[in-house]
Amino acid sequence: MTTIRDVAKLAGVSVGTVSNVLNSSSLVRTETRERVLSAIEALNYHPTAAARSLNTQLTYTIGMVRTELRPSTLQSESDPFILDLIDGVSTAAIGTGIGLTFWTIPVGSQEIDLYERLVLGRQVDGLILFAVRDTDPRIEFLKTQNFPFVVFGRYEQDDTTNWIDVDGAHGITLAVRHLAELGHTRIGYLSPPREQRLAHLRWEGFEAAMAEVGLKIDPALTLEGDFTEHSGQLGMHYLLDYSQPPTAIICNNDRMAFGAMRAAQARGLKVGRDVSVVGFDDIPLARYWHPPLTTVSQPTREIGAMLFGLLQSVIAGDDTTSETRQLIKPELHVRSSTGKPA
Amino acid sequence: MTTIRDVAKLAGVSVGTVSNVLNSSSLVRTETRERVLSAIEALNYHPTAAARSLNTQLTYTIGMVRTELRPSTLQSESDPFILDLIDGVSTAAIGTGIGLTFWTIPVGSQEIDLYERLVLGRQVDGLILFAVRDTDPRIEFLKTQNFPFVVFGRYEQDDTTNWIDVDGAHGITLAVRHLAELGHTRIGYLSPPREQRLAHLRWEGFEAAMAEVGLKIDPALTLEGDFTEHSGQLGMHYLLDYSQPPTAIICNNDRMAFGAMRAAQARGLKVGRDVSVVGFDDIPLARYWHPPLTTVSQPTREIGAMLFGLLQSVIAGDDTTSETRQLIKPELHVRSSTGKPA
DNA sequence: TGATTTAATTGAACCGGTTCAAATTAGAGG
DNA sequence: CCTCTAATTTGAACCGGTTCAATTAAATCA
Numbered sequence: 001m002t003t004i005r006d007v008a009k010l011a012g013v014s015v016g017t018v019s020n021v022l023n024s025s026s027l028v029r030t031e032t033r034e035r036v037l038s039a040i041e042a043l044n045y046h047p048t049a050a051a052r053s054l055n056t057q058l059t060y061t062i063g064m065v066r067t068e069l070r071p072s073t074l075q076s077e078s079d080p081f082i083l084d085l086i087d088g089v090s091t092a093a094i095g096t097g098i099g100l101t102f103w104t105i106p107v108g109s110q111e112i113d114l115y116e117r118l119v120l121g122r123q124v125d126g127l128i129l130f131a132v133r134d135t136d137p138r139i140e141f142l143k144t145q146n147f148p149f150v151v152f153g154r155y156e157q158d159d160t161t162n163w164i165d166v167d168g169a170h171g172i173t174l175a176v177r178h179l180a181e182l183g184h185t186r187i188g189y190l191s192p193p194r195e196q197r198l199a200h201l202r203w204e205g206f207e208a209a210m211a212e213v214g215l216k217i218d219p220a221l222t223l224e225g226d227f228t229e230h231s232g233q234l235g236m237h238y239l240l241d242y243s244q245p246p247t248a249i250i251c252n253n254d255r256m257a258f259g260a261m262r263a264a265q266a267r268g269l270k271v272g273r274d275v276s277v278v279g280f281d282d283i284p285l286a287r288y289w290h291p292p293l294t295t296v297s298q299p300t301r302e303i304g305a306m307l308f309g310l311l312q313s314v315i316a317g318d319d320t321t322s323e324t325r326q327l328i329k330p331e332l333h334v335r336s337s338t339g340k341p342a
Numbered sequence: 343m344t345t346i347r348d349v350a351k352l353a354g355v356s357v358g359t360v361s362n363v364l365n366s367s368s369l370v371r372t373e374t375r376e377r378v379l380s381a382i383e384a385l386n387y388h389p390t391a392a393a394r395s396l397n398t399q400l401t402y403t404i405g406m407v408r409t410e411l412r413p414s415t416l417q418s419e420s421d422p423f424i425l426d427l428i429d430g431v432s433t434a435a436i437g438t439g440i441g442l443t444f445w446t447i448p449v450g451s452q453e454i455d456l457y458e459r460l461v462l463g464r465q466v467d468g469l470i471l472f473a474v475r476d477t478d479p480r481i482e483f484l485k486t487q488n489f490p491f492v493v494f495g496r497y498e499q500d501d502t503t504n505w506i507d508v509d510g511a512h513g514i515t516l517a518v519r520h521l522a523e524l525g526h527t528r529i530g531y532l533s534p535p536r537e538q539r540l541a542h543l544r545w546e547g548f549e550a551a552m553a554e555v556g557l558k559i560d561p562a563l564t565l566e567g568d569f570t571e572h573s574g575q576l577g578m579h580y581l582l583d584y585s586q587p588p589t590a591i592i593c594n595n596d597r598m599a600f601g602a603m604r605a606a607q608a609r610g611l612k613v614g615r616d617v618s619v620v621g622f623d624d625i626p627l628a629r630y631w632h633p634p635l636t637t638v639s640q641p642t643r644e645i646g647a648m649l650f651g652l653l654q655s656v657i658a659g660d661d662t663t664s665e666t667r668q669l670i671k672p673e674l675h676v677r678s679s680t681g682k683p684a
Numbered sequence: 685t686g687a688t689t690t691a692a693t694t695g696a697a698c699c700g701g702t703t704c705a706a707a708t709t710a711g712a713g714g
Numbered sequence: 715c716c717t718c719t720a721a722t723t724t725g726a727a728c729c730g731g732t733t734c735a736a737t738t739a740a741a742t743c744a
Contacts (some may be wrong), residue, residue, distance in 0.1 A: 290632030
């Protein structure tokens, strides 16, 4: 194990000078710097992260924690949405040398323990949160600690939180308008799990949009899903069993939309003709689906990149200057899973 | 910032004793331990990771690095396969307190730099590698450093590397047999990118299987893909343009199979009747595809979990006792994208 | 050339834990 | 009650960097 003192000895300088070279301080003479650099090169020296971290208080690592709302097994499917987010963050971090550390934790008491360990134990420089709950204990905790973090999803309990969100209400409005224009009057709605904040925001959008286009909401056509294909499938069967089934259904993510389409197809219905389906997210496979899915498009990977950038500025402490909140307007990508009612 | 000395003072003991309590050493009297624990509780003390790491040499973090073979933009799609792997590792790590740190790096000189920083700078306790190349500089480096790592994919340059792999040759064999039994004689083959080790292994499986079922390989029906939908689509068009097109095609991952199916469908062909398509991976969406994809199933998330477990034992140093190499037999999941030739 | 200012360099102290030889205390035995 | 051994506890040294006041070297000026 080569240390900074080995380098200092070889270069014939003090450790302080080596440290200055490492941190590209300007107060080292060029000639000296070069001598040190070649010593570093010769020994293939790399500073120990922990030692550096101990007094700079920086880890060059940011964290994300996925909370498993429902205990899952390895059998269950992962959500491409979250993974895309990770991917976006990680891609944005290329070249910065910053790593993204990821934990999965069951919901419950262990959750806040983990956050305490990360924050108080200085394991990461900042955190990216997602899947915000109504009053989110994680956010409350991070605020009391004054720890750098950003959130994917609005948090309006206060106005000190930095977040980026997609305007879900607007997205749902686009979907409703589209279906109404096609002539649909009986529109089903498969909502996100209620514990998530966005469920309420999107519901408000749904209510407002339905009123705007002059349609009444039939409570029998609205139900709650949990973002899995399975729940989309069940939801669709449930709605189609109803005496007055909907001619179109809005699913709050693409996975549920896929499940819903599968259910319709299993009953011999042609999606886009006999029944229309709209999704939300526009995950990569949506456009390859059969038929291609009409869906509200949110640029997940770009959002990951934005979150990374925002967190960087929060960590650097210049989050007052830049845009600290952003509401992204999603777009509706019309494909062939929607059409005029039969 | 509360330190171990604050705790010691409050509990009226020395720092050494507090440290012993933290590491649940047996040589602390029960009564003392309790006094310390309540002091810890009272101060909500959490040891600083860096300080601990500095002399234990442990970070409680493992790493994965994705190398971008081709510079991609945020537009490009992420591979659900890799993300599933991450997901499997992360899920296996639940409750261990171990975090998974993820970096994305362009291929090239920066790559080995990053590995040096991680290893020599003691940023992680171990690494999980994937997408092995024929003579892999990363593996060679890690071996010279004697650093704990495990590999998804065989590495046979030596016999000191711990790996878990799927028997790709066997998987391809299953696919060939299946198609031959259905009566196909002209079988197309869309291979993985040649820089990856598994491309060769699977090709050997293809050759052997074709010989076994008594079919000749037509070089015009074999081409190289790059694992994207796009390359599957192009590949299929290319093969169908041939004067004697294949009646079935084996794609080396599901994404390429999806692209291939799309191309066939765009030409008005019915997949499973006019042309058969087989995939590889069995990503979650394969069975929801239209038509559902016949594919070689590899349990990606379980493999992630196994890799995590194996790495744990390598780090602990007891990798000599347990099974350090595993070749997983994949299964063929027959769905409706394959059928008798027209 | 000598005095003064400015640029470079030094190295001890510190970051917050763990370790372990040495000191202290408790318990057992006579 | 005293001695001896085992069980606890102590605290200074150490892990490998960074920091910064103090020192030394170089540059500038009269």
